[in-house]
Amino acid sequence: xxxxxxxxxxxxxxxxxxxxxxxxxxxxxxxxxxxxxxxxxxxxxxxxxxxxxxxxxxxxxxxxxxxxxxxxxxxxxxxxxxxxxxxxxxxxxxxxxxxxxxxxxxxxxxxxxxxxxxxxxxxxxxxxxxxxxxxxxxxxxxxxxxxxxxxxxxxxxxxxxxxxxxxxxxxxxxxxxxxxxxxxxxxxxxxxxxxxxxxxxxxxxxxxxxxxxxxxxxxxxxxxxxxxxxxxxxxxxxxxxxxxxxxxxxxxxxxxxxxxxxxxxxxxxxxxxxxxxxxxxxxxxxxxxxxxxxxxxxxxxxxxxxxxxxxxxxxxxxxxxxxxxxxxxxxxxxxxxxxxxxxxxxxxxxxxx
Amino acid sequence: xxxxxxxxxxxxxxxxxxxxxxxxxxxxxxxxxxxxxxxxxxxxxxxxxxxxxxxxxxxxxxxxxxxxxxxxxxxxxxxxxxxxxxxxxxxxxxxxxxxxxxxxxxxxxxxxxxxxxxxxxxxxxxxxxxxxxxxxxxxxxxxxxxxxxxxxxxxxxxxxxxxxxxxxxxxxxxxxxxxxxxxxxxxxxxxxxxxxxxxxxxxxxxxxxxxxxxxxxxxxxxxxxxxxxxxxxxxxxxxxxxxxxxxxxxxxxxxxxx
Numbered sequence: 243x244x245x246x247x248x249x250x251x252x253x254x255x256x257x258x259x260x261x262x263x264x265x266x267x268x269x270x271x272x273x274x275x276x277x278x279x280x281x282x283x284x285x286x287x288x289x290x291x292x293x294x295x296x297x298x299x300x301x302x303x304x305x306x307x308x309x310x311x312x313x314x315x316x317x318x319x320x321x322x323x324x325x326x327x328x329x330x331x332x333x334x335x336x337x338x339x340x341x342x343x344x345x346x347x348x349x350x351x352x353x354x355x356x357x358x359x360x361x362x363x364x365x366x367x368x369x370x371x372x373x374x375x376x377x378x379x380x381x382x383x384x385x386x387x388x389x390x391x392x393x394x395x396x397x398x399x400x401x402x403x404x405x406x407x408x409x410x411x412x413x414x415x416x417x418x419x420x421x422x423x424x425x426x427x428x429x430x431x432x433x434x435x436x437x438x439x440x441x442x443x444x445x446x447x448x449x450x451x452x453x454x455x456x457x458x459x460x461x462x463x464x465x466x467x468x469x470x471x472x473x474x475x476x477x478x479x480x481x482x483x484x485x486x487x488x489x490x491x492x493x494x495x496x497x498x499x500x501x502x503x504x505x506x507x508x509x510x511x512x513x514x515x516x517x518x519x520x521x522x523x524x525x526x527x528x529x530x531x532x533x534x535x536x537x538x539x540x541x542x543x544x545x546x547x548x549x550x551x552x553x554x555x556x557x558x559x560x561x562x563x564x565x566x567x568x569x570x571x572x573x574x575x576x577x578x579x580x581x582x583x584x585x586x587x588x589x590x591x592x593x594x595x
Numbered sequence: 596x597x598x599x600x601x602x603x604x605x606x607x608x609x610x611x612x613x614x615x616x617x618x619x620x621x622x623x624x625x626x627x628x629x630x631x632x633x634x635x636x637x638x639x640x641x642x643x644x645x646x647x648x649x650x651x652x653x654x655x656x657x658x659x660x661x662x663x664x665x666x667x668x669x670x671x672x673x674x675x676x677x678x679x680x681x682x683x684x685x686x687x688x689x690x691x692x693x694x695x696x697x698x699x700x701x702x703x704x705x706x707x708x709x710x711x712x713x714x715x716x717x718x719x720x721x722x723x724x725x726x727x728x729x730x731x732x733x734x735x736x737x738x739x740x741x742x743x744x745x746x747x748x749x750x751x752x753x754x755x756x757x758x759x760x761x762x763x764x765x766x767x768x769x770x771x772x773x774x775x776x777x778x779x780x781x782x783x784x785x786x787x788x789x790x791x792x793x794x795x796x797x798x799x800x801x802x803x804x805x806x807x808x809x810x811x812x813x814x815x816x817x818x819x820x821x822x823x824x825x826x827x828x829x830x831x832x833x834x835x836x837x838x839x840x841x842x843x844x845x846x847x848x849x850x851x852x853x
Contacts, residue, residue: 271831280792281800284832310763313831362815384731384817387723388845395816404808432815438790438803438823461820461847 267291272314277304280318280437290314294454301355302437305455319455320437322463325358325409326351327431331470331575333424333582335589341369341419344471346396348431349412356433357406360397361464363429365471366422368394373418378405381418394418394471398434406434423485423583425473425492426502426576430464468500470579480590482530483522489583490515502573507544511537511580527591534591538584541577544570548581596641597623597655597666597684604662604687605749608710608759612660615640621761623664623684628652643671659852660761661687661753687751688849691716691771694747700729701743703777710759716748718771721844725774728817728842735813740783745839747774754852758829763852767841770849776810776821776840785810787838793825795835810840819844 267289274286277297292314295304303319328349336343350358360379364386373381373394380399383392396416398405407413473496474488493511497503503511518533541548570577599622601609615622615638624639631652633644644651655664664684670676694702694715705714717725729742748771749755755765767773780786789801807823814821821840825833843850 273827273831275792282792282794282833309827310766311827311829311831313827360812360815362818382731382816384727385723386818387727388720393816393818397812397816399812402809403805404812434808438792438807456847456850 268308268314270308270312270314272308272316274316275318275439277302277318290316292451294451294458303458305451305458307451307455317439318437319439319458320435321458322356322359322432322435323465324355325431325433325465326354327358327361327465327467329361329429329431329467329469331424333470333579335586336419338419340421340476342421342423342472343417343419344424346416346469347412347414348396348407348416350407350409352410354409354433356435357408358398359404359406359432359434360395361429361431361467362393362395363427363469363471364391364473365394365420365427366391366425366473366475367420368392368472369419369421372420373416376415376417377413379413379416381416404434420472421476421478422472423474423476423489423586424470424579425489425583426468426497426500426573426579427471427473428466428500429469431467432464468502468573468575470575474583476586482587482590483519485583485587486515486519486522489580490519493580497572497576502576504571507540507571510540514540531588531591534584534588538581541572541581541584544572545574545577548574548577549585596668597625597664598640599623599658599660599686600663600665600683604660604751604753605711605713605716606660606662606756606759607712610759611761612662619761620658621660623658623686624656625666626654626656628654655684657684657686659754659763660756661749661751685751687753688748688770690718691748691750691752692719692722693750694722694725694744697726697729698741699726699733700741703743703745705746708757711749711755711757713750714746714748714755715744715774716750716752716771717774718845718849721747721772721774721849724817724819724844725842728814728819728844731813731817732810735809740785743777743782743784745775745777747771752849766852767843767850769852772845772849773841773843775824776842778823778839779836781836787823790823790825790838793833793835793838814840814842818846820846 269289271285271287273282273284275282290306292306292308297304301324305319306316308314330347332345334343368383375381378398378400379396381396383394385392398407473492474485477484493508498505498508514533514537518530521530521533598613612621617638622640625635625642626639627633633642633653635642642653664686666682668678694717702715705712733741746768748768752769752771754763755768756762757765777784778787787804787806789795789804790807791803795801811821820843824841825835825838828834
């Protein structure tokens with residue numbers, strides 16, 4: 243008699259995560275980092291409380307954990323978030339073959355406890371030779387290698403050292419050009435830390451405590467600010483339907499997720515985008531022009547000056563006077579970006595504003 | 596019965612691998628398929644049951660180290676049995692690949708640990724990001740030696756047991772998303788001379804080398820996270836000569852180890 247063995251490998255790699263309590267008192271030996279000098283002292287025997295504690299005086303975290311060898315570690319972690327940054331963006335169509343110029347100004351509030359080291363933001367593309375170096379601020383662009391986008395960043399670099407924008411200071415003139423139209427993305431702005439933590443790696447990341455530490459120090463260690471960056475690809479030759487489809491997706495996915503637009507308004511815009519895209523695909527330019535006009539009027543109803551050009555390009559946006567717009571159904575910068583993009587499409591259709 | 600095949604999964608060591616104590620989790624475990632009955636012994640290495648007309652169904656739970664697991668079957672009534680179908684379970688992280696040679700970095704042979712000879716495996720995304728990182732570093736510092744890369748993950752990921760004990764002191768090196776950049780100055784490697792907190796070989800604490808900040812800034816620009824690290828030995832002492840940047844290449848992805 244033959245026996246059939248059916249192998250049913252239900253779980254191939256059932257790696258089990260262990261949850262640890264955030265506060266556990268235990269006597270043991272370990273290493274302590276001095277919260278003032280940063281020096282590490284080994285072989286300390288004491289009662290250890292594992293967890294993360296915020297030092298209200300310095301704004302730093304004291305983390306205490308047990309390592310894989312059974313030793314304790316108490317380390318100072320200085321977050322890169324002790325800053326109150328303001329990032330303003332301007333954009334305009336240049337005279338150079340459809341290139342759009344983007345310009346940023348970054349300021350650091352007087353109340354910040356750190357200088358600003360730099361920021362990084364996701365973009366769809368930048369023109370060759372960009373971003374440009376401005377004073378001590380060096381621009382970099384790197385492929386994300388995951389999808390078609392790029393990381394655009396500016397960091398302060400003075401001679402051989404990493405520098406920072408001190409509290410109370412402002413850096414203007416961070417600029418770049420791109421063929422792509424603006425959308426809204428989150429800039430991740432980092433303060434310059436002065437403290438090197440001696441004990442942050444080689445720990446069990448599957449524990450709840452380690453996850454909390456990683457969030458504090460690595461993966462959420464920045465201050466987010468919405469800004470306008472190249473995000474809507476412009477195909478060459480120009481394809482209105484493709485541009486409008488990208489805009490529609492940006493509104494429905496990104497702006498809604500970022501809570502920059504009321505979902506009801508997003509739905510109204512979506513319907514107009516749909517008809518405009520259908521008209522573009524069907525070659526019905528007159529209908530598309532009408533849809534684009536309706537879209538822009540809808541934005542203008544929310545922000546009367548949304549179609550105001552950045553005619554005062556010589557004066558950089560200081561970010562002031564924006565509080566009054568916060569109660570609208572769409573964020574003003576988001577509305578301004580969409581209006582700019584729609585106007586760009588209109589221009590390609592030979593529309594006179 | 597299930598057992599892991601020796602030297603599989605990137606481990607050229609076998610001692611202690613086949614025992615399966617309650618807390619060890621070195622070999623995969625068999626268990627009755629939900630709703631069926633069978634007897635297990637040896638902490639899940641052996642499963643006994645009646646095939647009936649439809650065969651004996653069971654589950655396999657993978658252990659923390661990667662490796663091939665051979666499942667063998669025999670009849671307990673002395674009759675001649677003929678198992679059918681696949682008999683080996685591949686355990687590991689899918690999608691890891693060896694880092695390619697590149698003129699913007701050097702792959703360091705794992706001379707110190709010949710029992711884990713293949714230590715430069717990453718996911719495609721992580722490998723690509725490492726290449727971008729190294730290229731940006733080389734572009735910015737063309738007169739310095741290119742980055743020297745040490746441990747990433749084993750060929751199938753899973754536990755990277757530096758002490759060959761099937762335990763995991765080498766955290767975050769399991770899923771092909773982190774790699775160590777050597778910074779001890781040996782053979783032209785990046786040489787971080789001090790960090791302001793650790794005692795160096797000459798017994799002093801040197802000020803933080805500006806290169807720590809510079810390298811971490813490049814990491815920021817490419818979407819990586821270069822964590823400065825001076826590892827400890829099993830006695831709890833810092834090993835300055837083993838200093839490096841533990842570099843997370845894809846955010847939180849793949850960092851969780853078994």
